[in-house]
Amino acid sequence: MKKKNIDWGNIGFGYMPADKRFVANYKDGAWDEGGLIDDPMITISECAGVLQYAQTCFEGLKAYTTEDGRTVCFRPDLNASRMADSCRALEMPVFPEDRFLEAVKAVVKANLAYVPPFGSGATLYIRPYMFGSNAVIGVKPADEYQFRIFVTPVGPYFKGGAKPITIRVSDFDRAAPHGTGNIKAGLNYAMSLHAIVDAHAKGFDENMYLDPQTRTKVEETGGANFIFITKDNKLVTPKSDSILPSITRRSLMYVAEHYLNMEVEHREVFFDEVKDFAECGLCGTAAVISPVGKIVDHGKEICLPSGMEEMGPVTRKLYDTLTGIQMGHIEAPEGWITVID
Secondary structure: OOOOOOOHHHOOOOOOOOOOEEEEEEEOOEEOOOEEEOOOOOOOOOOEHHHHHOOEEEOOEEEEEOOOOOEEEEOHHHHHHHHHHHHHHOOOOOOOHHHHHHHHHHHHHHOHHHOOOOOOOOEEEEEEEEEEOOEOOOOOOOOOEEEEEEEEEEOOOOOOOOOOEEEEEOOOOOOOOOOOOOOOEHHHHHHHHHHHHHHHHOOOOEEEOEOOOOOOEEOEOOOOEEEEEOOOOOEEEEOOOOOOOOHHHHHHHHHHHHOOOOOEEEEOOEHHHHHHOOEEEEEEOOOEEEEEEEEEEOOEEEEOOOOOOOOOHHHHHHHHHHHHHHHOOOOOOOOOEEEOO
């Protein structure tokens, strides 16, 4: 497949429409067959459930060109499962997980010309999403839904390498106790927009959200899970019912234990502990790991020993191992890599 004439080394992390996208519609209690279409535009009722009551959820994953020239996706089965959980929580019909996987493969295969070449630092970002599409004026779930997948080539999240960032402890909460923090609902991200704009305006790169009930425990940033490295090289990840179960975080935990022989703890992390960690990072699909160098708690600075110049040494090993698995030069655990072409 001949690649598009794109300057792969200089594309940013933004939206560039590809040729094909997948669409399936739910009506009268059943999903239609669905298929690939050319048109990137959506026409829905002005009273659509998604517009009135934010009934929507989404996923994010990537396709890569590996070192041996294959096009692959990383653990898409977990995205299918997590989206099913999101749908159930939002009273939306589940798009069958096997059909989700087939649709992902179909969209990537139809847009192989947009999958960046190995070594470019770029990838193909895949965005499955679903929304209530029929008119809903009373507060209730929609009766009709649309499931779609589009893809877009994106450059590396950090051009020139990942430099440690500075984050603040937020006064805002990203989720309510027993709420929707553990699903990938669009409304969660809408709730975080004011907080992140405010953080940027005050010179911070991100927010650290604490648990909404006691505000004593570390949760996540709104777009990524936290990982911490102790001074004796353990990997510690926060556990909470209102944290999104990051696929990257779960993969890093496995890599730490089974590839790097590290001890792993998935548990509640109290904010008082943060000052004692050696390294800190944010993990997610977009950047894999964003190193954190400094955390500011209402003027009081917590400077991680790993510093502000580069990713900490243990975090770097985790990053290199996971990206090595994704790019095909480190053997992957069984079932982690789905070959498209």
